[in-house]
Amino acid sequence: MRLYSASSEETLRARKLLADWAEEGYITQAQHERFEQETVSNLRTTNIFLRLVLFLFTLICVGAAIGLFFVVSRPSDETAGVFLLILAAGCYAAAEATASQAHFYRYGIEEAFAVCSVAFLCVGMLVAFFSGGHYSPGPNSSELLVPAIGAMFSLWIWHRFGYSYAFIAAMVFAVFLPGYWTSSHAAQHVITAFLYLVGLICIVAARHDHRFDYLDERYSFAEALLWLGIYIAINLRLSTLVPRMYWLGFRYAASEFARPFYWTTWVLTWCLPVLILTRGTRKKDRFVIAIGAILAVLTFVTNKPYLGWQRHTWDPMMLGILLAAVALSIRRWLAGGTNGIRHGFTAARLSGRDKRWMDAGSAVLGLAAAQSVAAHSQTKSTEFRFGGGASGGGGASGSY
Amino acid sequence: MTIFARLDRWKVQGDISPEQHLYLTGLARGEPFSLFLELNILLYAGVLAFVAGIGWTVTTWSQQLGDLVIVGVLSALLAVCFWYCFSRASGWSPAETPSPNAIFDYVLYLGTLVWCIELAYLENRFHVLSGQWDFYLLATAILFFFLAYRFDNRFVLSLALSSLAGWFGLKISNWPSRQDTLYRECALLYCLLIGVGAVILQRRNLKPHFFGTYLNIVANVLFWALLSGVFNREGYGIWFLALLLACAASLAWGLTRRHFAFVAYSAVYGYVGVSAILILNIYDGTSIFAYFAITAVLMLVALVYIARRFGRSA
Numbered sequence: 001m002r003l004y005s006a007s008s009e010e011t012l013r014a015r016k017l018l019a020d021w022a023e024e025g026y027i028t029q030a031q032h033e034r035f036e037q038e039t040v041s042n043l044r045t046t047n048i049f050l051r052l053v054l055f056l057f058t059l060i061c062v063g064a065a066i067g068l069f070f071v072v073s074r075p076s077d078e079t080a081g082v083f084l085l086i087l088a089a090g091c092y093a094a095a096e097a098t099a100s101q102a103h104f105y106r107y108g109i110e111e112a113f114a115v116c117s118v119a120f121l122c123v124g125m126l127v128a129f130f131s132g133g134h135y136s137p138g139p140n141s142s143e144l145l146v147p148a149i150g151a152m153f154s155l156w157i158w159h160r161f162g163y164s165y166a167f168i169a170a171m172v173f174a175v176f177l178p179g180y181w182t183s184s185h186a187a188q189h190v191i192t193a194f195l196y197l198v199g200l201i202c203i204v205a206a207r208h209d210h211r212f213d214y215l216d217e218r219y220s221f222a223e224a225l226l227w228l229g230i231y232i233a234i235n236l237r238l239s240t241l242v243p244r245m246y247w248l249g250f251r252y253a254a255s256e257f258a259r260p261f262y263w264t265t266w267v268l269t270w271c272l273p274v275l276i277l278t279r280g281t282r283k284k285d286r287f288v289i290a291i292g293a294i295l296a297v298l299t300f301v302t303n304k305p306y307l308g309w310q311r312h313t314w315d316p317m318m319l320g321i322l323l324a325a326v327a328l329s330i331r332r333w334l335a336g337g338t339n340g341i342r343h344g345f346t347a348a349r350l351s352g353r354d355k356r357w358m359d360a361g362s363a364v365l366g367l368a369a370a371q372s373v374a375a376h377s378q379t380k381s382t383e384f385r386f387g388g389g390a391s392g393g394g395g396a397s398g399s400y
Numbered sequence: 401m402t403i404f405a406r407l408d409r410w411k412v413q414g415d416i417s418p419e420q421h422l423y424l425t426g427l428a429r430g431e432p433f434s435l436f437l438e439l440n441i442l443l444y445a446g447v448l449a450f451v452a453g454i455g456w457t458v459t460t461w462s463q464q465l466g467d468l469v470i471v472g473v474l475s476a477l478l479a480v481c482f483w484y485c486f487s488r489a490s491g492w493s494p495a496e497t498p499s500p501n502a503i504f505d506y507v508l509y510l511g512t513l514v515w516c517i518e519l520a521y522l523e524n525r526f527h528v529l530s531g532q533w534d535f536y537l538l539a540t541a542i543l544f545f546f547l548a549y550r551f552d553n554r555f556v557l558s559l560a561l562s563s564l565a566g567w568f569g570l571k572i573s574n575w576p577s578r579q580d581t582l583y584r585e586c587a588l589l590y591c592l593l594i595g596v597g598a599v600i601l602q603r604r605n606l607k608p609h610f611f612g613t614y615l616n617i618v619a620n621v622l623f624w625a626l627l628s629g630v631f632n633r634e635g636y637g638i639w640f641l642a643l644l645l646a647c648a649a650s651l652a653w654g655l656t657r658r659h660f661a662f663v664a665y666s667a668v669y670g671y672v673g674v675s676a677i678l679i680l681n682i683y684d685g686t687s688i689f690a691y692f693a694i695t696a697v698l699m700l701v702a703l704v705y706i707a708r709r710f711g712r713s714a
């Protein structure tokens with residue numbers, strides 16, 4: 001069922017671990033070179049930059065080919081839809097071929113083909129079957145098939161190729177499903193959360209046998225995403241943080257929901273992060289812990305809107321102090337253990353990957369933060385008002 | 401074969417010691433489980449949220465709190481941050497030096513960001529330099545360069561480079577709308593200054609690990625400036641030539657040094673520039689799509705060759 005054999009993926013995983021251990025000095029360079037010769041994989045990999053560029057140019061190639069077809073043949077809606085469906089099949093076949101015949105693994109090309117196949121399938125179905133005035137979104141619409149098949153096909157791509165973003169696509173498709181079953185916003189939230197919960201149960205059951213193999217990370221990421229999805233479906237006040245969600249139709253007045261439902265979701269927004277953090281900590285699952293922490297912060301941030309309380313300008317300061325205090329307390333507590341380890345956790349860096357992430361993140365975040373300083377560079381008017389720009393990345397906005 | 405089976409085999413073969421086997425097996429199982437990255441992100445988020453709160457509070461309550469309170473509090477915070485950094489920092493070394501403790505970097509971030517807020521507040525309220533923001537940016541850039549090299553901090557180095565870019569009149573959000581020649585010349589001058597400075601500093605072994613940060617910023621600013629010239633309707637020839645030279649240099653650098661980000665820059669920026677010239681006077685949809693279909697395939701072939709020949713290692 002999976003495109004790449006377990007032994008190939010295990011070999012790649014072993015090579016990554018060996019490179020990391022050699023960088024950190026856990027094994028000598030001589031050992032690393034010897035072990036590398038024993039862990040040769042038949043899969044063709046490349047680095048992240050070439051992968052991204054290859055992905056981009058494959059998309060351009062496929063997009064241009066479609067554009068050419070449409071410009072030359074000017075097909076009717078039905079013909080265009082059928083053509084897109086054929087193209088979806090072609091793209092999928094190309095993805096399979098490049099991965100299985102050319103042994104491309106996270107190479108960009110086969111990924112772009114797989115992504116195109118999902119997109120063309122959905123657009124093709126829409127154009128072929130629901131265009132020309134047949135479009136009728138709403139409960140009981142047969143158009144439900146588009147997101148449903150999109151979700152299933154994305155899940156298949158995730159399962160077959162192992163692309164985590166295909167799982168995200170499946171979750172996004174699933175968000176559209178409840179809208180075809182009910183017009184009640186509360187029911188839509190519940191159905192979405194239920195769909196994700198079903199997925200979560202399946203993932204938890206499936207990953208049980210893969211605790212320490214190459215699939216563990218994949219399942220871990222999927223589980224974290226599903227927890228995130230459940231939380232987003234449950235938290236009715238997230239739209240207060242992201243004004244853009246208004247345009248997506250996610251902004252509801254608190255009064256729109258029945259009081260028991262509203263307050264149940266409020267309780268759940270507090271319970272979920274605790275549950276997730278507990279599970280992540282017990283399983284030592286990096287993604288689940290990270291999502292638990294993010295959701296805990298979101299719960300703090302959305303609590304006042306939930307309760308109808310006024311936000312204060314110093315709230316972010318309090319949150320900042322809380323986050324820093326939690327981080328320092330955990331670090332201090334862990335450092336107090338034998339060799340800096342307590343209950344199997346340590347605050348010490350054990351992987352070179354962490355340092356690379358930190359270095360790259362520091363440079364990029366520094367640029368992003370300073371950009372807001374540079375925003376004032378061209379303003380020389382003495383009447384300049386300090387506002388709207390988040391000076392110095394500090395978020396100072398408005399005007400004095 | 402899982403990594404555990406391999407480790408067992410290497411232990412039996414005597415390729416790794418029993419201690420190594422025990423430790424590496426533990427690492428592969430996540431024992432101990434490192435929270436290093438998570439705790440650092442939490443600290444960084446804490447600093448950002450705190451500074452955002454300061455900015456919001458200062459903006460909203462400046463009338464009620466008064467200048468004295470605001471400037472006093474910000475100055476005190478700034479003084480404490482810099483006092484902490486200078487008192488805790490280990491002796492300066494031109495080589496890469498680790499932070500003296502876990503929170504050091506974050507106190508430095510806090511100090512630099514508070515500096516930005518205070519400076520903006522002072523100028524806005526008192527017009528010390530009569531709205532001459534350029535001088536503030538230059539002063540900020542100099543201070544941040546000093547702090548970055550004193551405390552070996554990439555975040556502050558990026559702040560410094562961005563502030564200097566601001567002094568040169570660059571602002572990313574302006575790029576799509578402002579493409580005049582003067583603007584491009586400023587960008588080129590900035591690239592020249594930063595590029596030459598980076599090379600000199602690297603040659604002198606002054607924090608040579610910063611070189612990559614300099615080079616990435618210079619490459620992107622340079623390519624954007626050249627591309628904006630190529631998109632000009634008149635006099636684009638010289639910019640196009642410069643773009644081709646820059647792409648060739650970036651490609652050569654990326655391949656010889658195995659810095660594949662530069663290969664990617666050269667491919668993407670080069671493709672955009674060449675395409676802009678080649679389809680400049682073509683308005684026929686068929687020709688344009690045919691051009692993209694054919695050239696994208698050619699690019700794919702070239703990139704796959706490069707990936708197979710040079711870019712296997714991650």
